[in-house]
Amino acid sequence: MPHFIFMLTREDRTVADAHRVYASLAGSPLRYIGFKDIGLPFDDLAALARRAKRDGRQVMLEVVSSSRDAELRSIDAAMRLGVDYLLGGRHAVDAVRLLRGTGIRYFPFAGRTEGHPTRLTGTMQEIVDDARRLAALPGVHGLDLLAYRFDGDAAKLARRVVQAVDIPVIAAGSIDGPARVQAMRQAGAWAFTVGSAVFDGRFLTEPVRQQVEAILGMEGVLA
DSSP states (O other): OOEEEEEOEETTEEOTTHHHHHHTTTTOOOOEEEEESSSSOHHHHHHHHHHHHHTTOEEEEEEOOOSHHHHHHHHHHHHHHTOSEEEEOSOHHHHHHHHTTSOOEEEOBSSEEETTTTEEESOHHHHHHHHHHHHTSTTOOOEEEOGGGBSSOHHHHHHHHHHHOSSOEEEOSOOOSHHHHHHHHHHTOSEEEESHHHHTTSSOSSOHHHHHHHHHTSTTOBO
C-alpha cells in the first residue's frame, strides 16, 4: 500500500503561499510533505522545513535542476535545509558522494528527464535498465519515477520498474485523480506524490485540506 506525499507545488514550482497552505494542514495525519527547489527563496524553504519537522513530518525536496552544476547546488541546498529525502536529479554518482553521512535518503530520477515541467523520455526498456543501474549504486535508497510524464503506458512502466528493483519506488508527476492513484497502488509503488492536481481542484472542488484528507481516505493509501 503506498504512502501519500503531498507536494506544496504546482507546475514543478513550490507555490508562493506554501506557508499558508501548510498551516491549513494542522492536525492532519499526513506524514510526508514535499516541495521543489524553485519557487520560493531559500530562507522560506528552510522555515517551511523546520516547521514540518517540528510537526513530526518527513520532509522531501525534489530537484528539477536541468544542469549538473545547478543540480549540485540543489543537493547542497538539501543538506543545508536538513530534509529527510532528496528526490529527483540525474547525477547520482555525484549525489551519493555529497550526501554520504548526512542521513538524507536519496531517490534519483529513473530514466532520461528533460525540460520543465520535467518529462520522462526514452523507451520503456531504457527506463527499466536505468532503474536497475541506479538501484545497484550504494547510497541510492529508492527511485523517483515520473510515470505519468512518460509518453506510453504509465501503469505498465511503473509495474516493470517496481519488479526490476528491490528498493522503493515513488511515482511522481501528473497524478491527477483516483484512477491514477489506484494504478500506482496496483503497480506496487512505495509512495506517490500529488501537487498540482490538488491546487487545481482535480480531486474535489474543496479546499486543500479536504482534498488531502480525501486522498488519505482512498482505498489502500497510507499517511
